[in-house]
Amino acid sequence: MLRVLNAISDVVQNRPPPLREFDQIYMKVADMVVQAEYVARVFNGKDVVFVGDGDGIALSAAHLKAQEVIEYGPKSITLLDFDERIVHSVQRFGEMMQERVKISAHLYNVADPLPDEHFGAYDGFHINPPWGASNDGASVAAFFERGSQATKDKSLGIVVIADDPDLPWTQTVLRDTQARALDLGYVVAEMQPQLHLYHLDDAPDLRSCSCLFRRIDARRMEARSEPLTPSRLLNFYGRESPLRVRYVRQKPTLNMDRESDRVYTLEPLEVGNE
Numbered sequence: 001m002l003r004v005l006n007a008i009s010d011v012v013q014n015r016p017p018p019l020r021e022f023d024q025i026y027m028k029v030a031d032m033v034v035q036a037e038y039v040a041r042v043f044n045g046k047d048v049v050f051v052g053d054g055d056g057i058a059l060s061a062a063h064l065k066a067q068e069v070i071e072y073g074p075k076s077i078t079l080l081d082f083d084e085r086i087v088h089s090v091q092r093f094g095e096m097m098q099e100r101v102k103i104s105a106h107l108y109n110v111a112d113p114l115p116d117e118h119f120g121a122y123d124g125f126h127i128n129p130p131w132g133a134s135n136d137g138a139s140v141a142a143f144f145e146r147g148s149q150a151t152k153d154k155s156l157g158i159v160v161i162a163d164d165p166d167l168p169w170t171q172t173v174l175r176d177t178q179a180r181a182l183d184l185g186y187v188v189a190e191m192q193p194q195l196h197l198y199h200l201d202d203a204p205d206l207r208s209c210s211c212l213f214r215r216i217d218a219r220r221m222e223a224r225s226e227p228l229t230p231s232r233l234l235n236f237y238g239r240e241s242p243l244r245v246r247y248v249r250q251k252p253t254l255n256m257d258r259e260s261d262r263v264y265t266l267e268p269l270e271v272g273n274e
């Protein structure tokens with residue numbers, strides 16, 4: 001157990017600070033262990049794409065395998081994320097594991113069509129999108145569609161979204177996500193309800209589930225990837241918070257491996273003459 005926690009701790013240490021305005025809200029460590037082990041099992045030997053992954057579940061699954069804490073895990077992991085800080089942090093960490101798990105990360109915004117190189121390229125996808133409380137799940141559907149477009153006909157998709165039976169919006173989004181998945185030729189293969197907790201000050205008890213979808217009808221695959229229409233960008237990150245940013249860019253800092261030099265200053269110790 002200690003080796004598991006130390007491996008996940010390496011990943012947690014590598015994550016940039018979360019930006020709440022873009023729904024970056026990080027999963028708690030014990031739940032990361034559960035999710036990363038699950039991802040490693042479901043995607044054992046497969047090429048997997050993560051559409052967004054501030055939590056670091058992709059690196060956690062890869063690191064558990066690379067450190068030989070578990071014997072299984074994905075063959076390769078590709079991250080697509082609009083936050084350059086996350087892309088760089090995954091590239092940096094991934095370099096250390098290239099021999100055991102091939103890791104790559106690219107800047108990509110789900111508002112844009114999926115680039116050709118990623119279309120139909122992977123065996124499975126993983127998403128933990130903005131949970132869609134204020135847009136009837138449109139943000140979840142957008143991430144799901146990109147994951148689906150990025151995968152081959154025998155696609156598996158893991159979707160992590162809010163799940164609290166006492167919060168009606170979570171159940172409506174869950175239902176609508178499953179309905180959209182059916183449209184796209186998937187069935188629910190497994191469902192782990194109310195599984196994870198997050199570092200979320202204003203709703204510390206809000207949990208997410210992990211839902212595994214399997215594509216059974218390749219005829220329903222989308223032939224092309226189109227930009228999201230403007231109406232689908234509204235309330236993307238919450239009420240009055242539309243998708244208006246293409247990329248979060250990383251500012252250069254002198255302290256690559258330490259706290260940003262923008263959040264502190266150094267006050268010199270005055271040393272007198274002897």
Ligand SMILES: C[S@@+](CC[C@H](N)C(=O)[O-])C[C@H]1O[C@@H](n2cnc3c(N)ncnc32)[C@H](O)[C@@H]1O
Binds near residue numbers: 024025052086
């Ligand atoms: C929306 S957050 C969901 C919460 C999750 N626990 C987390 O913090 O990663 C998931 C990931 O999606 C990324 N993301 C947010 N908006 C995006 C967009 N428009 N296109 C691509 N990735 C996006 C974030 O940078 C983050 O890595």
